[in-house]
Amino acid sequence: MENALKITGLFKSFKSEFLRKNIEILKGISLSVKEGEIFGYLGPNGAGKTTTLKCILGLIFPDKGKIEILRLPYLSLKAKARIGFLPENPYFYDYLTASEFLRFYCQLHQIKKADIEEKTSTLLSLVGLEKSSSLQLRKFSKGMLQRIGLAQALLNEPELVLLDEPLGGLDPLGRKEIRDIIVRLKDEGKTVFLSSHILQDIEMVCDRVAIIVSGQIINQGRLYDLISQKILFTETTISGIKEEELKRYGECVSSYGGRTLVKITDEKKVEKILELAHRKKAEIHSLVPRTESLEDLFVGTVKQE
Amino acid sequence: MKITAIALNTFKEAIRDRILYLLLFFAVVSLIFSRLLAILAVGDRVKIIMDVGLASLSLFGALMAILMGTSLVFKEIDKKTIYTLLSKPIHRYQFLLGKFFGLILTLLVMLFLLSLIFIVIVLLHSGRIEWGMFAALAFIFLELCLITAVAMFFSCISSPILSSVFSLSFYLIGHLSWGLETLLNKIKPGFGKTIAQVFYTLIPDLENFNFKTEIVHHLSVPPQVFLYSTIYGIMYTLFVLTAAMLVFRKRDFA
Incomplete structure (x- = not known):
């Protein structure tokens, strides 16, 4: 099976604010995500999960290393057109209504005008927000923001979906619904990269996992190969x-x-x-x-x- | 289409900004004040209304461009909305251009509203339309485009407060650089003149966009002066925008 995402020898460091000291966040991350699988990216807070995701998305530039998305250079627009991303604690334009927000992102994906309305309503009902379509995002709860965030990540029917802590801040029912959507994405043949520290959720849905601690991957493989069945x-x-x-x-x-x-x-x-x-x-x-x-x-x- | 979408979204965001309405309010007060000033003044009252009115439009327009231009990009980074935006298939320069055109559209609408009030005041007082005013207004708008680009450039490299200070300095230096031109004419050739010449070339000359005196006093302006000012404005704006895009291209959004 082909790789949907391949990272080789990724290094990233930042300069501290006052002393300009070099702080190494990623210390040679290498991992590969196969097409059609749900890949769990596990690590404690501050391990470098979000930094890895920001490198993949081109929000920050790695010091060293190679990233390929769907066998394309990661910064190419062709690669970006085929991925979807939900950030941790999503922040969106709070003055827009849910449907205005999705319409705006549809335009960035250059989705045809005739298809935008249908796409918007389909996605709103997929994430259970069809009744809140004309509500401004500033009036949304944390769980609702997470759902609309997931909707924008799925606008372009992405082949690779990158989710950063998608279940954080959700109630048990909300978590189950998002989990079900993630499993459905896999059934549709999509690849999901799920970064989280909520272990139960990763255990329930992921095929393979990688554990990152202090900027290094210290364990990766199939879940049942890593966990002893004894x-x-x-x-x-x-x-x-x-x-x-x-x-x-x-x-x-x-x-x-x-x-x-x-x-x-x-x-x-x-x-x-x-x-x-x-x-x-x-x-x-x-x-x-x-x-x-x-x-x-x-x-x-x-x-x- | 992508730049248009970002521009329209920026416009929606900008017109919700309270600072904009505060400045709009003071600009309107200032326009009305020009009418009162004319009553108190000796001489041609229309000239006073036009002079004070055009100066108000230029000043408050510049303040709008600076205060909004320095905060729009920063807000995207601070509120982390840029994360999802740049994960979409758009180039960073498209994002920046979208923001620029969105703000230009906002300033155009604001300038239009203020100009309408200004023209009505002049019309009520003089009973005729001064066509020259439109040329003065067009060059005020061109100056605002340049100031917006400068404000956005500074906001790509520093905080909103510092960017505002830098942009305001740019505005003030730009309107006082004619002093350096006078000095250049009086100084003897040599090292000092060369230094002054370098400075004069580097610093902006925003007086190139100021046709208030000529329009108010009905002085004739050769067409090549208008042409030179237009080219100067467009080229300077493009230069600053390109510099902003180059800085923004390599920036980390940690």
Whole structure:
């Protein structure tokens, strides 16, 4: 499969305000995003995620390195015509209404006048803002701004969509809706580059991830190659057996309303606790084996660094 | 189409700016004041109305161009609206030209409104239209185009406050540079004259756009002077705009 985005040896530094000291933000970033995948770009705050995105978009110029978008030089208008971008905490012209705003960006994409109205209304309904089309953006909530931001990123039916923290500031319902749109984009054959520090969302939708810490990529690959599938421990909730007796099998984490949550690290003891429950006619409410999560991997990697 | 879209959006943004209306208000007050001044003055009252009126239009137009020209690009960077805009398939020079033409359109509308009031005041007082006024107004507009370009150039390299100070200095120096011309005529040839000549070439001469005295006093102006001033204005504006585009081309928006 061809690369939708390829970054090789990207370096970027800034001069500090007063002492003009050189601060290195990106220290040789290399990554490739395959066509049709959702790529998660993970990192703690200040790691260099947004700086990488700004380099890709030509908002800042790298000191060294090469960037290719859809096999085209990244600064070419042809490449820019085929991408969509949603910035973190999007700021837009707040005096425009939602449809005026989309119409303005349609003109920048040189979309035909006859198609602009249809495109605007389709996108507004895709992001659930059809009822707010004549509302000025200054009256929009943070979640609504995120949605209109996503709409402008999709105006030109981009092949590569770059999203910087698209789920930040959204309520659970809003996050689910945006997640669904991202998955839909993948189903339509588009490539999504998703920069975020909300691990659960990345874990749910991304095919591959790269973890950036202090301007360097320290881990990248398929999500399930990076995360160990080995069971770390099993959690079970039991009622009808005394806590003292359960302590022999594992750690009693909490006890409430006659139910005890037990964390069992030895796999053999899981079977034994099940036998005990059967013998004592106790009730098992849940039994969950826990494998390594993206969060474990992320926290482990960041701590190591 | 892209430049037009940015220009129209800039126009929409500019006409919402409160500073514009504050300056418009003072300009109107100043025009009305010229009428009152004429009542108090001895001599040709129409000349006083025209002189004070045209000077007001030039000054308040320049203040509008400076205050708005220095803030428009900065606002885009400060409010981060430039992030999504430059991620679209547009060149940076198209963005800057769009901003420039948007502001020029705003100034044209403002100058039109003020000129209308000015012409009505003159018409009410003299009972006839002074056709020469239109030439004076056209050159005021040309001067505003140049000042807008200068204000935008400074806003590409510094903060709005500094840009305003620099642009205002440009305006003042530009209107006082005739003093250097007088000095050049009086100084003896040599090193001093060469230095003065270099300075005079470098600094702008905004008096090239000032035809107030000639128009008010019905003095004849050779057509080649109008032509020279027009070419001077256009070339200077293009030069400053090109410099702004070169600076803007390599700027990081961190």
